Amino acid sequence: xxxxxxxxxxxxxxxxxxxxxxxxxxxxxxxxxxxxxxxxxxxxxxxxxxxxxxxxxxxxxxxxxxxxxxxxxxxxxxxxxxxxxxxxxxxxxxxxxxxxxxxxxxxxxxxxxxxxxxxxxxxxxxxxxxxxxxxxxxxxxxxxxxxxxxxxxxxxxxxxxxxxxxxxxxxxxxxxxxxxxxxxxxxxxxxxxxxxxxxxxxxxxxxxxxxxxxxxxxxxxxxxxxxxxxxxxxxxxxxxxxxxxxxxxxxxxxxxxxxx
Numbered sequence: 001x002x003x004x005x006x007x008x009x010x011x012x013x014x015x016x017x018x019x020x021x022x023x024x025x026x027x028x029x030x031x032x033x034x035x036x037x038x039x040x041x042x043x044x045x046x047x048x049x050x051x052x053x054x055x056x057x058x059x060x061x062x063x064x065x066x067x068x069x070x071x072x073x074x075x076x077x078x079x080x081x082x083x084x085x086x087x088x089x090x091x092x093x094x095x096x097x098x099x100x101x102x103x104x105x106x107x108x109x110x111x112x113x114x115x116x117x118x119x120x121x122x123x124x125x126x127x128x129x130x131x132x133x134x135x136x137x138x139x140x141x142x143x144x145x146x147x148x149x150x151x152x153x154x155x156x157x158x159x160x161x162x163x164x165x166x167x168x169x170x171x172x173x174x175x176x177x178x179x180x181x182x183x184x185x186x187x188x189x190x191x192x193x194x195x196x197x198x199x200x201x202x203x204x205x206x207x208x209x210x211x212x213x214x215x216x217x218x219x220x221x222x223x224x225x226x227x228x229x230x231x232x233x234x235x236x237x238x239x240x241x242x243x244x245x246x247x248x249x250x251x252x253x254x255x256x257x258x259x260x
Contacts, residue, residue: 038219045223045224049224070129070131081141108128108197147178
């Protein structure tokens, strides 16, 4: 059975799929099957992207700042607290009911409360981003710690290891793969929550740009903002993947790309 070269499978085939979809989209709009008011052709979106590059860049910088700051704060607190809750049973029993009550609540519903507390500024958006990153990192850290083989901990205790040594040498390395999954999921949730919080707040970041574009029926600018968010997410996922493979989980075998 013929198998295309590796470079062809990795780059040309996905690129060909994207170009094919864009061509079909362009033809459908110019053929009258789709009204350009509701869904502009790719060429119009590309033109809007370049014509508003400065406007989009400033808005993207604001959103990126909010996402990164919220992500760092939320993940730092979530991982530390998750490791402690997973390791200490008494702490787990004390806070688990509270976490079960709060975690299903949609993050954006906290925004009005944050506005009452902090006012109409950037802090409520940062709080929502941090909260979005907090729960996945917390839950993955708890799950990772609790899944560690208890026999390893008992052996370390028999040899006189302290709680600090057990956490550092056994718990954290064993739980790290699940913690990394939570950190990856936190990126996605930050991108889901932060632009929505910006829309509600008004003239802030890409969320505000998308909302204003909808008010003015500038669909091509609206989709340009969405496309910018997608590119930002792709870049951050790539950075995280590099850090994960080369630092967090560098002992793990290379990922197999089955089916490609």
